[in-house]
Amino acid sequence: xxxxxxxxxxxxxxxxxxxxxxxxxxxxxxxxxxxxxxxxxxxxxxxxxxxxxxxxxxxxxxxxxx
Numbered sequence: 001x002x003x004x005x006x007x008x009x010x011x012x013x014x015x016x017x018x019x020x021x022x023x024x025x026x027x028x029x030x031x032x033x034x035x036x037x038x039x040x041x042x043x044x045x046x047x048x049x050x051x052x053x054x055x056x057x058x059x060x061x062x063x064x065x066x
Contacts, residue, residue: 004038010062012038018061024054 006012015038019027027040040054 002040002042004040004058006036006038006062008036010036010065012036014065015058015061019054019057022057024057027054 004012006015016027019025027038038058040051042051
């Protein structure tokens with residue numbers, strides 16, 4: 001797993017929701033540590049290019065939210 005920390009003006013739960021709505025499902029917002037984070041699964045079977053796509057999608061969503 002990897003975590004991505006967001007600044008306060010970005011809501012990780014919104015990003016996670018938009019990703020799920022677009023069939024990107026191996027992410028989840030994570031507030032257990034009281035941080036505004038998104039967790040991304042990076043299991044061995046996941047192609048590194050898929051991780052790059054997820055990162056690109058997150059960048060795009062954040063850009064649209066700000």
